[in-house]
Amino acid sequence: MIRMSKPADTRQSIIDAVLRIIGQDGLAGVTNRRIAKEAGVSLGTVTYHFETQHELLRESLLHFVGEETRRFTELADLCRSDGIDLDGAAATVAQVAGGTEFDSTHIAPFELYVQAGRDERLRTAAAECFAAYDRLAARILGGLGVPEAERVAGTAVALVFGLQLRRLATGSPASDLVDALLLLARGASSG
Template sequence: MTRPAETRQRIISAVLRIIGDDGVAGVTNRRIAQEAGVSLGSVTYHFATQQDLLRESLLTFVTGETRHFGELAQQQTNGECVSLEQVVELVGKIASTIPDNSERIAPYELYLHAGRDPELQDSAAECFAAYDKLAATVLTGLGVPNAEKVAGAVVGLVMGMKLRALATGSGTDSLVDALLMLAKGAGVQD
């Protein structure tokens, strides 16, 4: 028997796949149920509205992603302060290991949808705050002055470069150079 938490996660995973494949417009309860392998009633039981479903899908994705990135950074640096080049190399390594599949497109679709739907804007802001916090932690470890202010620019650059790679089918090689240029402009010393 499937537990409610497992069913809920299967539904969220299905939503992210559907959004990545066909956009937010492709999300219907019937399609979710089919993709997740759950009953139609399970979808509406776990998520009363489409907004609840979209909001939770976005938050779940970002929570998992920031946790994963934080763990990778901790493993690579062993909690020690590292050089700018090591951090940029780590970010580049992480970015290159992220698959360019439909589930990676889904958050961008949801962020754009939030621009049209005020009910999702708080969730999108929460997601960007999580990314900013992770970036600020790394930047603080590097000794960047005003790391919290610089974090938003770093997050914007990483997301923009990743979006560019998704849209063009190119790699994320230019991300490392762009991050080095931004970090040096923020006053990080080698």
């Protein structure tokens, strides 16, 4: 008996395939045929769920950031409920940064953000993503008692992205990211 996939499952399989392809070969590797093969669906199924490549890239970007935001919001809630201090926050960040290897799914957002610089249609999605990261950073920084956490949040997010890009390009350790965030948080805390 053949089991039919739910449309939401099929759509998610396609998005996951797009992120893997982008992470492996960049945007140039994203073709409907390759997506279909990677997702294990027919070519027509790809175009049924996503009429344009822009829609596919936007949804892939939003999916990745939605998952990351959910994960980091749960982490922020734990930090706040445990009354976390700066050293505890550093240990948590070290755990998360050290546990995130740069597999193809984690490389893909960098490609998508660069593409948003070239494609105005993706900028809105990128802006939504960065706004979510900023809100999360403000929440964590506020929980740590950093004054004007919302003002500092964008800087923290930029620092994280820059250091993650550096990690990706050079293989530098996650501890560099943690040290930089500690420096920022200590400076912002002292006023």
